[in-house]
Amino acid sequence: MDGVPERLSRRRVIALGGGAAVSAVACGAGVEPVGPAPDEPGSRPRFPVRTGLNLLVEGGFAALAGERIGVISNPTGVDGRYSHLVDLLHAHARDTGGLTIGGVFGPEHGFRGSAQAGDSEGSGLDARTGLTVYDAYNASQATWETLYARADVRTVVFDIQDVGSRFYTYIWTLYDSMVAAARRGLRYVVLDRPNPTGGKAYGPMMTTRFTTAVGKKEIVQQHGMTIGELARFYNGEFLPTDAGRPVELEVIECRGWEPNMMGGDTDVPWVMPSPNMPTPDSARVYPGTGMFEGVASLSEGRGTTRPFELIGGPGFDYQWSDRLNAANLPGVSFREAYFTPTFNKFANTLCAGVEVKVTHPQVFDPIRTAVAMLVEARKFPAFVWRTDSWDTARPYWIDKLSGSERLRTMIDAGASTDEIVGAWHDELAAFDVQRRPYLLYRR
Structure with missing residues (x-):
């Protein structure tokens, strides 16, 4: 849902009492x-x-x-x-x-x-x-x-x-x-x-x-x-x-x-x-920062009160927020943040990173923002992609979240945020046309 956790908890039972139109x-x-x-x-x-x-x-x-x-x-x-x-x-x-x-x-x-x-x-x-x-x-x-x-x-x-x-x-x-x-x-x-x-x-x-x-x-x-x-x-x-x-x-x-x-x-x-989508603010950033599910070395904020807004891990520091703020991304600022998750990744471990603060929702692009965050995070020696040992043909979880190998391979090759975002321009434009007949509310 809000991603797939690395361990599944015990199942529970809810019971407390007994075409073309x-x-x-x-x-x-x-x-x-x-x-x-x-x-x-x-x-x-x-x-x-x-x-x-x-x-x-x-x-x-x-x-x-x-x-x-x-x-x-x-x-x-x-x-x-x-x-x-x-x-x-x-x-x-x-x-x-x-x-x-x-x-x-x-x-x-x-x-x-x-x-x-x-x-x-x-x-x-x-x-x-x-x-x-x-x-x-x-x-x-x-x-x-x-x-x-x-x-x-x-x-x-x-x-x-x-x-x-x-x-x-x-x-x-x-x-x-x-x-x-x-x-x-x-x-x-x-x-x-x-x-x-x-x-x-x-x-x-x-x-x-x-x-x-x-x-x-x-x-x-x-x-x-x-x-x-x-x-x-x-x-x-x-x-x-x-x-x-x-x-x-x-x-x-x-x-x-x-x-x-x-x-x-x-x-x-x-x-x-x-449970990890507590506010509309969480939902606003999630289409982007949900991709940090695909990074083994960074918590996406589960186990805190601001999941998907707090991103960080051991081995990261204030330079991440400094670099991101210097990029002047539209509609967002980054607060240098330290937190200790109570469960999931890095439970009970101090993490350093950022809090994503949306300042102007109408111009904020959550996915471009997250790409910039990944580009800068990749420069830290601690950065590691999450891999799934059970899927040897498609081991990287980030590929399943982003839809292909392209995002990961471009980041690993040192591509810029603009280059990565530009790579999906045509397919996004085509989808926008494809969905148009099904829209109910005026765009």
Whole structure:
């Protein structure tokens, strides 16, 4: 999810008690900002945005009337009062009999969100609702078909907050579950949410040779789409081949969101989509600094209160921040930082490095920034790429994160940041054109 940790923790169980139609609903334009979000008194004004879930509830769940549904969600699937989609659906079904819930499907970290990176909660009964929760983390497309059959669902509802990066695994949960739904002839409904990194695409393209669970298809590193737009992209570009046909897809759009809005600009509540994504600031830098998962000698800040913003390790020093600040990268500054992670890489070991401080989000390019950080970090003798002994054909994890060998080999050869970023200019431009028919919000 927020990367793959080097050790997987013990699995947990959640139980504490026992095709081609595509439509979009409720498009809307941007509006004036309102007062502070209720959970953050005194914060700056924010733009009011109604998510797909908000509009589903306001419509009395009419889009799901009479359906037997399966829900793919996690703790982020909440409305403006932090009421969860599953709890709302369960109450509606109980009170009106207007729909039936066949089951809930939990992705990485689990439906209720208790598991760390690279882990799940297992299958069992949800203590609050008594509904069956199926463990869907790392589920293959064939496994998804089996889960759908076991739950006997006719419509699948997806509501998870994405953070806009190719190596964040919820978008591949979306993809595999869509393929399986198309093969079984199911309807698929996406409740859309804002992309906290905005609507602009950045970075290199995934190549087929390096596809993995953190990048299963050929999209760029920061796709710049909402989860609903991405579902439409998958449906048009990949499902006709991989599933034999597109799925019957409906996206219930956000109302009031525009692609120049970043995480924290709206009044949509921020719920951690994973344990190491605590704030919109974490999400803003993650499409770039998530690449430090691919460096063995540097912590990406797991085990601190600022994961993916704090980057450092033994053998690094103040010169790293000095060199990066001298580069005058747009929209960002670097604080000389020292920290001791409590778990993961370099647990209980003092690390020296930087804190990434975004100063102007609208001009900040997280991937260019991370490339500059890697270029300068590579000059330290302590720098070591992470290798995977179990994959001798593709041993470097950075290649799987960045999509090919190009980033690593150019950095090792001493290429500049401009040269590296320039190398993916054409493929990024082509992707921007490719995604255009599937966009729901004006760019």
